[in-house]
Amino acid sequence: MYDLHCHILPGIDDGPADWSGSLAIARALVAEGVTCVAATPHGPGSSQSRIYLPSRLRDLVVQLREYLQRAKLGLQVVLGTEMVVASDLTERLRQGDLLGYGTSRAVLLETPAHIVIEHLQRSIFDLQLAGHRVILAHPERTRVFQDNPNLLIPLIERGVVVQITAASLVGWHGQRLQDITTQMVYHNLAQIIASDAHAPTGARAPAMREAFQVATQLVGEHRARRMVEELPHLLLSDAQIPLAEPYFIQPQKQRWWRRR
Template identity: 30%
Template structure:
């Protein structure tokens, strides 16, 4: 399996505070069969320090040099920072220095210019992936608004925790609906601690297999992710 959304870099955002906790996360991921993780610290202009994230990521790579798991770097970018920073510096913020960029919307208010931002990203040859749309109330209430993002060319990443119900029954039901319709491309851990891999990511795979079958599950957890590394 390949995880494209994980907050495992220590002392960076709301993930682990120490390098020991970061290492524990990676070791837990390795135990359940994950071969590659893209670390995705939050990026919001003037809030999160990108230099600190990169420095701590490099230190983590050194400490885990003998570990049988590959770590890469990307970012989870807040939507208001996309046009400000990510088009001019797109290769800094994309997943594994690829064309794919993971972004996050506000949980409370849907920005009116979101579709325009997605279209502008495509003009710059950047493929946007929306993180955990199932957790947004405005998508739960208005599925058509969510479909509008897909029609604009946005790919979809669901959280394993939502599939397991930790964000409530509405988020879980949204995930099931999206998967039954074949609208998602990725499922990721959005892990902030080691237990998120053991207790959520692996069980979510088995639940998704029950919902939509093994072939689609393999695409959601591995095959589609491989495109980011080509």
């Protein structure tokens, strides 16, 4: 499995404080079946960011790979950033002051708990206009999408890839988030699952294996595997991604999570 959203680098945000914590997360990821992880520290402008310097991040990834090799952990690492919505993202990416995923054109855009939808749409449009492929991080935790998940449909139709958090899907963040995330998966309003792990245990630990199992129950193994293997691989490769048509969520009396 691929995990395209993880706070595994030490001492730079609200992830692990040291290399011991980073390696503990790495072991937890491997135990979950993850073979490739994207280190996505919080970017400039985030209240969780302590240090954001591309050269420092690259050094940390090199060190992490060395630690993983010595520990004989078969985990590949790609560097990225969880970017805060801002008006200058494209310019900072162009100048190299902000990092997308590895050498690809894919970028991870954070959706904070409270945001004006028009501001988010403008940031997405600017990034796409500059040739970037936008991955939208954990919209199930954003108020505007909690109130109306169907607002994701026009974004997906424009090529935005929606990433939900594994822990939300399995219920670690409460019943409400689980219900919303389940609807997103069932109605093709989410394309990939990632851990957003900050720790090896607890509510912010990886939950990728269990999330894959839940997704399999909802939409079948083929589609669930696309969410954790095929589509993440294509994103990192800048390959064409066929996105399934999203379905409008309508209130209904029957159990909407019954598999199609």
